[in-house]
Each structure stands twice: as C-alpha cells, then as structure tokens.
Amino acid sequence: MFTTVFLAACGNNKNNNENSSSGTQVISQTNSNYYQGVIKKGHYLTSKSRGVSVQQNDNQLNLKGFENGLLSISKDHFPTDDYILQEGQYINTDTVENWLGRKSKSNPDGLNPEGKDSKEPLYLQQMDEQDFMTEDHDSLKIKGMTIGLGINSIYYYRKEAYGAVYQKTLNEKDIVKQGKEIADKILQRLRKRKELKNIPIVFALYKQAPNDSLVGGNFFASSVNNGNNIKNSDWKSLNVKNYVLPDETSKGVNSNDENAFENFKNQIQKFFPNLSGVTAQAHYVDGQLRGMHVNITTQFYGQSEIISFTQYVNSTANKYLPNNIPIDIQISSTEGMQSFLSRKTGSNNFYTHVFTSY
C-alpha cells in the first residue's frame, strides 16, 4: 500500500528523531506521470499554507490551472521518477498571508506595493511552494523547490466594504516587472534558511485569468536558480496560452484547430434531440496545440441515451478533433457527470467510461 522508506517504523532506535517512532513514508507511484507523495505519522503531509490559495482565487480555474501548470514545469526540472513531491513545508499560512499583503509598517514583509486599493493595484495574488525530496539513507532530504507566483492581469477592488467591485486592467510590462522583482525578494528570503541555501530553486510566473474566464491563466516566465544564487538572473519566457472554444474573439487559436472543433461541435449538436452545450479549453505551447478539455452538457432521460451518445462522441472525436494531443471529454447533465472519455498523446483510442449505479 505504501513503501516504507525507513526500517525505523517498527521501533528501531534511530539517530534521526523525527523518523524514529512513526516514520515517514511515501505513497506508491501508480502512474509515472504522478509524483510520489509523503506520509508522515500515518497521515498525508499537507501543505503548511493549506487552503490559502483557495481563498485567494475568485475564479477557481486560476487555482486548478496554476497548480497543474506548476506541476508540469516542476516535472521538467525534477522528474517524477527521481524525486518525491512534498507539499510546501517552508512557507506557512501566516507567512504567505503576510507576503500576499501590502508592504506597510505593520507588515514589512508584504510583497505588494504600499498604497491605497483605489490608487495602487495588488500584483501578487497567489503563491505555491513545491518541495522535491530524495531518499538519503534513512530520511527524506530536500533537493529542490519550485515556487509559483500568480500575478493579476486585472485588479479587482472595492472602494468600500460590500460596495461595487471596480476593476483595473494591469499593464503587461508592469506584470512582468513586478513578478520578477517579487521572485527576487522571495529567493533572498528562502536562501536564509539553512536547508535551502544550496538547492536549485525554480520560479514560475503565472498571469491570472479574469474572474469570468472559462479557462485559467497562463505561465509566462520561469527561472532556475542553481547553487546559492540569490537573484533570478536567467529568466526564460514561456509561450503558454489557454483559450476557450468556440473562440468568440478569434484571436490566438489556430484556425485549423478552430474549424476542427466547430465541425465536431456541429456533429454533436445535430445528433442529439436536446440542445447540447459544447465548449472546450485549448492549451497552446509555443503556438502548438498541446491538449484539449471538452465539456458537453445536455439533458438525458436514460442510460441507453448516455451510452449511445458516449459512443457517438467517441467516433466523432476520433474523426474531427486534432490527432496527437491528449484530449479529455466530460459529458454532464444537471445530475452531474454522466460519462467521460480520455485519449492520451499518441493514442488513437479513447478510454470511455459511463457512470452507472446498482
């Protein structure tokens, strides 16, 4: 069920106190795409700032997209087969809350600009820490870290409590500049911790999507700091974009991909006697479509309809949607998810599952 990292678990008298009585263990990896996680004293080791990100995002897609994107970036630097993922243990809730606040006399560590809400926007909206561990003799040692910073693209604020919500679109240049400055300050603070002095620390900057967006934001820059670097000196631009299809604004999405989706959508809507809502999230890296999440909502009156519709969506997706990218398709009614289909990169077949009940 889980791999015991230490023989210490059964009462051996070990030097390392932390691990002697109950032991630290890792969760078996069931899919090489996922990291192993850490169990401590029988419980899953959650983040020290658990829950803060949830509160920080009015649009939960900015939370899911941010975390998933950050995991992807981490995998490039800390492969899932070589490292164990420990949820952030160095920056706790109080610290994150202070850092996300404005700099002021009472909050000298605040990473957002001093000033009034109506004059000066908040840039830093959320942050996430991921720790990468390896087994070293009888304990887990930190060998790398990734810090994700979510920077606002639109700043939402109120002039009075419960008052109207105002919004200010932030300047692209300022978003980049503020993100990088904040990253430097955090790097310097982290390097003061003994265990973090010499490990590689990766920073990734994310531009938050507007609150009404049907897709999350996107990562636009990352930087790797080896050894004891205390300044991010090697920023790399990331060309990651997420769009919603159908694309009302017609900017960004490749027209072939857009036509493919339109054809798919038309076939689906023609087939079923109830109106089906068909939308998708399209994920682009360096201008290339790299993945798609399709959402289909419709009314169903029975299991046979769901099964037939799912089989139809399967063949229609194979015929019309782009090849060689991973695609997830969720089919839902007002009662929740009814079935889903998933195709991996390089595969020609969808895995399909129709949810049933006894």
Add this chain to the structure above:
Amino acid sequence: MFTTVFLAACGNNKNNNENSSSGTQVISQTNSNYYQGVIKKGHYLTSKSRGVSVQQNDNQLNLKGFENGLLSISKDHFPTDDYILQEGQYINTDTVENWLGRKSKSNPDGLNPEGKDSKEPLYLQQMDEQDFMTEDHDSLKIKGMTIGLGINSIYYYRKEAYGAVYQKTLNEKDIVKQGKEIADKILQRLRKRKELKNIPIVFALYKQAPNDSLVGGNFFASSVNNGNNIKNSDWKSLNVKNYVLPDETSKGVNSNDENAFENFKNQIQKFFPNLSGVTAQAHYVDGQLRGMHVNITTQFYGQSEIISFTQYVNSTANKYLPNNIPIDIQISSTEGMQSFLSRKTGSNNFYTHVFTSY
C-alpha cells in the same frame, strides 16, 4: 463515425419508403459491452415514452439501477455483438401513462388496481421497453424485445394534495403476484401488434427500493416468451441483491466482504486529514459479490492532494477490496468529481483519472 446500413441514404429509390430519403444508421460500437444504437434521419432515435420514467421515480437510483439491470438481462438473451438496441418504439408516452394508472371507467387499460389511494396501493411504478434489431437486407427488423416492470416495495401516497406522505410496505407475495399478472396483460397486448406476434419477448420484474435508499432496487424474476406465447409460463427467480456499505442492518452482506470494505474505509479515513465519507454499493448475484461502486467524498485544497489521495486509494483498494469483481471508485468534493478509478473483472490494475483544467 457511424456505419451506413443502407445504400439508400443517397437518394436511391427504394421499396422501403421509411428509409429512402434519409436512411437509418447505427452508431458504431466502441466497446463490446455496449449495444449499437439507432440513428434515424440524422438524429438519435429516442424512446417513444422518453422522460416518463424520470417522473415516476422519486429516487433516481431506482431509475439508473432499473435501466442498467435491464440492459444486463437483455444482454443474456440478445448479445451485443448480434443485436442493435433500439429504444422502445412500440409503447408511447400516452400508452405508458395510461398503463401506469389505475384501471377505471375512463382508463380501462390501467394496470394498477381500481380503488382509492388510501385503500389500495399502486404496484406498477415504472416500465421500460427495449427493442432488439438486426439488419435484414436493407432495413432494421425487430427480432426481440425486453420489457422491464418496476413494482413498488413501499407504496407512498397522500390523503390530500400537498398533505403528509403516508407509506405502506407491500407484501412480498403480492409484489410477485401483481408483477406476474401485469406482465401477462402486457404480453397479450403486445402480441396483437403484427411485428411483435412471433418474436421472443423477455419480461423482467424489479422491486423498487425505498425512496431514501442509497442503492436501487433489484430484479427478482424474468421470463422468456418464444414464438407466439401469450402467457408467461416459464418464470425464473432471480437472486439479485444490492446493498449499501457500511451495512447498518448487517443482513445480506457476506461478512468477509463487509470486513474487507471496513478495512479499506479505515485505511482511507486514517490517511487524510479531513473526514472522508466512504460508502459503497455492493451488488450480489446468487449470494456472490459481483461488483462494487465506492463513493468517497472529502474536502480538497489542491491538485497535489487529489493526486496523492487517488494514488493512495488505488493501492489501498488493490490491497483490501475483493479481487475478481469490477470496482468503480468515485472521489468527489463539494466542487464535484475530482478523480475516479475503475477496475474490470479479472484485472489487477485500476484505471485512474484525475480531472484537471487548463
């Protein structure tokens, strides 16, 4: 995308008028466990009594369980590789509604007993018709039919509109007797239709679960009528039972299966810092566990937690839950389904999927 059954689709002048202009087509089978469905004039051919069953079930588990169970029974008589499933086209909405009503002067076809709600319970609660077709030269011909009848185990009624709901537990013997008599009446009515005179017609009787049950009811009898039989003379008892785990009443569930689930549940709840609700539907045929649907609900604060929890559930399920049966596990939060796992009969591995977003 779909197989064209007729060459007629492109304007050939055919004898069979119905199929000449637009053609009837079947949906490709993407999984040998599913039937092909029927497309007519470009649209999916829905049931003629579409939607009635939804209204008839206060507990929607009685609808899902009924339909899935009926499909299983049908597969025994009309294999998915040999027959195409057409949703019921012979009994329409008006007819079903009349048949489900009480017999009376104004409704001579009513299959429920005459009398007042407070004196005489309604037995027949829902019915479903499934048509089994084969391709015969240039058209689909009906070659078999299954009729499912949902019989109440508890009769719920009001003495006045919007008044209190009363309930009466129905006698086992009466449930069986009424179900069989109703089946005979329906069989006689169906045999009057020319196309249905000589085909095998299968009847299956289902005992509806109470409205507050967390699992649907169960099929208790079936009968196959070959040729032009007009009376169900060969009823076979079905020993199918569905239970909810943990089993508060401790009746029916095999104690090994119950212990296995309890161990699984305890491991899950120990692991995660939030209380996790862990329940299951257990499906028994002839006293043997034949399948399980596990539902886990818990609060999550991030994607890494969901991924780790899913991997943990995977290995825990492999270790503790019974082997050699199909198992579905859904993991949900208040935001909906977060991940799911599914293992087929005979497999040692779960397919796992964590729902993500860009």
